[in-house]
Amino acid sequence: xxxxxxxxxxxxxxxxxxxxxxxxxxxxxxxxxxxxxxxxxxxxxxxxxxxxxxxxxxxxxxxxxxxxxxxxxxxxxxxxxxxxxxxxxxxxxxxxxxxxxxxxxxxxxxxxxxxxxxxxxxxxxxxxxxxxxxxxxxxxxxxxxxxxxxxxxxxxxxxxxxxxxxxxxxxxxxxxxxxxxxxxxxxxxxxxxxxxxxxxxxxxxxxxxxxxxxxxxxxxxxxxxxxxxxxxxxxxxxxxxxxxxxxxxxxxxxxxxxxxxxxxxxxxxxxxxxxxxxxxxxxxxxxxxxxxxxxxxxxxxxxxxxxxxxxxxxxxxxxxxxxxxxxxxxxxxxxxxxxxxxxxxxxxxxxxxxxxxxxxxxxxxxxxxxxxxxxxxxxxxxxxxxxxxxxxxxxxxxxxxxxxxxxxxxxxxxxxxxxxxxxxxxxxxxxxxxxxxxxxxxxxxxxxxxxxxxxxxxxxxxxxxxxxxxxxxxxxxxxxxxxxxxxxxxxx
Numbered sequence: 235x236x237x238x239x240x241x242x243x244x245x246x247x248x249x250x251x252x253x254x255x256x257x258x259x260x261x262x263x264x265x266x267x268x269x270x271x272x273x274x275x276x277x278x279x280x281x282x283x284x285x286x287x288x289x290x291x292x293x294x295x296x297x298x299x300x301x302x303x304x305x306x307x308x309x310x311x312x313x314x315x316x317x318x319x320x321x322x323x324x325x326x327x328x329x330x331x332x333x334x335x336x337x338x339x340x341x342x343x344x345x346x347x348x349x350x351x352x353x354x355x356x357x358x359x360x361x362x363x364x365x366x367x368x369x370x371x372x373x374x375x376x377x378x379x380x381x382x383x384x385x386x387x388x389x390x391x392x393x394x395x396x397x398x399x400x401x402x403x404x405x406x407x408x409x410x411x412x413x414x415x416x417x418x419x420x421x422x423x424x425x426x427x428x429x430x431x432x433x434x435x436x437x438x439x440x441x442x443x444x445x446x447x448x449x450x451x452x453x454x455x456x457x458x459x460x461x462x463x464x465x466x467x468x469x470x471x472x473x474x475x476x477x478x479x480x481x482x483x484x485x486x487x488x489x490x491x492x493x494x495x496x497x498x499x500x501x502x503x504x505x506x507x508x509x510x511x512x513x514x515x516x517x518x519x520x521x522x523x524x525x526x527x528x529x530x531x532x533x534x535x536x537x538x539x540x541x542x543x544x545x546x547x548x549x550x551x552x553x554x555x556x557x558x559x560x561x562x563x564x565x566x567x568x569x570x571x572x573x574x575x576x577x578x579x580x581x582x583x584x585x586x587x588x589x590x591x592x593x594x595x596x597x598x599x600x601x602x603x604x605x606x607x608x609x610x611x612x613x614x615x616x617x618x619x620x621x622x623x624x625x626x627x628x629x630x631x632x633x634x635x636x637x638x639x640x641x642x643x644x645x646x647x648x649x650x651x652x653x654x655x656x657x658x659x660x661x662x663x664x665x666x667x668x669x670x671x672x673x674x675x676x677x678x679x680x681x682x683x684x685x686x687x688x689x690x691x692x693x694x695x696x697x698x699x700x701x702x703x704x705x706x707x708x709x710x711x712x713x714x715x716x717x718x719x720x721x722x723x724x725x726x
Contacts, residue, residue: 359700392584394421411539444489448680466682473501500641628713
């Protein structure tokens with residue numbers, strides 16, 4: 235008997251009974267007749283009838299035709315012999331949600347980007363080239379780890395594999411100037427889970443939090459989901475404007491910042507502002523979440539030390555990720571926690587999902603301990619610097635004085651300002667670019683407020699151009715298409 239065929243025939247009959255095509259008391263074809271009609275064995279149909287009869291959907295007896303059970307109530311579920319009818323959309327009641335669920339349902343979120351067609355050029359931030367992944371090194375380390383004997387399979391510590399946390403301790407000291415104990419490191423599923431844990435553990439409904447404006451939208455939404463209120467603080471070419479931090483009696487619970495490479499505008503927070511931010515946090519008794527999302531990629535000079543390296547009050551939570559150096563699909567990141575928060579965050583991680591996958595953690599630990607990971611990052615830095623240079627050259631070649639680039643000293647993206655085009659025209663420009671098989675992403679959705687200083691914003695149109703997944707020829711072709719789209723909006 236073909237079990238998959240039987241399931242399909244059973245589903246077909248259930249649907250006909252549920253929608254009334256076969257009403258209560260209706261006669262069913264004989265097993266022989268239905269088998270011949272469907273081109274299956276009689277045994278398959280007999281099995282289907284036996285299953286429906288066992289559930290009380292049909293009546294069968296020797297020498298008599300099978301019939302739909304008389305008095306069967308269509309549309310009610312949970313009782314023997316009754317069929318569940320799929321309700322029509324108009325009949326569905328609104329789902330009962332928690333307060334958090336209602337906030338989530340009402341929360342405006344951008345559509346998830348789709349994979350571009352092969353002929354499209356997509357300046358998507360966060361994507362990296364598949365060819366840049368160290369597949370051979372990863373495979374070798376994976377095979378070596380799988381050959382290691384294991385006594386038993388059980389849950390790992392929620393804070394992460396000890397080998398990876400020990401390896402990260404040395405790596406962070408060398409690469410980010412962080413001197414921390416391995417016990418303060420918590421392995422998470424990328425920086426997004428780190429942000430989510432911070433929201434759950436540190437914020438209550440009605441609390442206030444500081445966030446850069448513009449900023450990483452997924453972080454802001456995560457904090458707002460708790461019912462907390464955002465206090466957007468503007469940024470300039472040097473990052474967060476610390477002289478605009480809120481003061482007063484009403485406390486602020488936390489601040490979310492990207493000091494090593496402000497997202498999306500690219501500023502690097504100078505020493506004086508870092509000191510001012512730490513002083514403000516100490517006065518407010520506020521936590522600082524330092525999102526170091528692409529701090530490894532600074533061009534022309536070594537990466538900036540982490541803000542947490544300056545923290546003497548234990549107020550900074552350092553968040554890092556391997557999404558930009560290895561792959562966003564790996565879903566591995568880490569937090570370096572202040573001593574006072576270690577225990578509660580470990581328990582939160584344990585309740586959330588137990589722990590990150592062990593094999594991937596062990597493989598990554600091997601790459602770090604061997605030096606292969608840091609060599610890979612250095613290679614990637616050189617590759618991304620060439621892509622950045624190709625982007626700057628293409629902007630100069632195709633757009634000239636019609637565009638201005640910001641945030642190009644570090645990271646895997648730049649912001650392209652278009653002074654001759656108002657921000658309100660971003661959707662029109664994006665549509666014109668899409669018609670030319672080019673996908674670009676606007677700055678405006680990353681801003682918290684449409685107005686600045688109480689009057690309509692005079693900000694020009696802006697695009698976030700990620701370059702880490704593109705080669706020089708694609709970058710040049712993409713900027714040429716963007717110039718064509720812009721010319722269609724601004725005819726000479």
